[in-house]
Ligand SMILES: Nc1ncnc2c1ncn2[C@@H]1O[C@H](COP(=O)(O)OP(=O)(O)O)[C@@H](O)[C@H]1O
C-alpha cells in the first residue's frame with residue numbers, strides 16, 4: 001500500500017483465556033484517518049490498547065512505518081510515534097496542567113505554544129491541578145498531552161464520551177482542526193458515529209471480534225442497515241458531534 005503508516009496484521013488479543021479480537025487486520029496511510037465503530041464491549045478499546053502496547057496479543061503484528069512494534073513496550077511505542085488518548089482521559093490528576101504537558105513533550109512541531117493556541121483554556125488553567133479540571137478540560141488536556149509527544153498517529157478512544165453537548169462540540173472542533181487542517185493521521189473510536197464518519201476518511205465496524213464492514217466513511221455512512229445492525233443507530237446523522 002502507498003505510504004502505509006500503521007498496519008495491523010492478523011491481530012488476536014484478549015484478557016486471560018478470553019479472546020476479544022480475532023485475526024483483525026487494518027491499515028492506515030499517512031495523513032489519513034480511520035473511524036472504528038461498534039457496539040459497547042466489541043473490543044474497540046482493546047484494539048487501541050494493543051496498538052499502544054498495553055496488551056500483549058495472542059498473535060499478529062503491529063507495524064509502524066513498516067517496522068514491527070511487537071517487542072516495544074508502551075513507552076517505546078510512544079517515542080516511536082503512537083500518540084494514545086485513552087478512554088476516560090487518564091490525565092495525571094496530582095500534576096498541574098502544565099506539568100502534564102511538559103512530561104509528555106518531545107521535539108517536533110507540536111509545542112506548548114501550539115497546543116495552547118489549539119486549546120486556549122489549557123493556557124488559562126496551566127497552574128491548576130489536572131484533577132480540578134472539568135471533563136471537557138481533561139479531555140482537551142489528554143489530547144494536548146498526546147500531541148506534545150509529536151506522534152505519527154493519534155489514537156483517540158471515545159474523546160467525546162460523557163461530555164455535555166456544547167463541550168463535546170468544542171472538543172470535536174479541536175479534533176477536526178488537528179485531523180483535517182493539520183493532516184494528523186488518526187484512528188478515532190467514537191460512539192458519536194455521525195461525527196466519526198464525517199471526520200474520518202475511512203471507517204470500519206467491529207462485531208464479535210471481527211471487522212464486519214470496512215470502506216470509505218461515505219460508504220459506511222450510507223450503509224444504514226449495517227449501522228443499525230452492528231452499531232445500534234438508526235441512521236448516521238451529518239451534524240458534527242451529534
Ligand atoms: N481488563 C479486562 N479484563 C477482562 N476483560 C476485559 C477487560 N477489559 C475489557 N474486557 C472485556 O473485553 C471486551 C471488550 O472490551 P473493550 O475493548 O473495552 O470494548 P469497547 O471499547 O468496544 O467497548 C468486553 O467484553 C470487556 O468486558
Ligand SMILES: [Mg+2]
Pocket residue numbers: 044045046087157158
Ligand atoms: Mg471502549
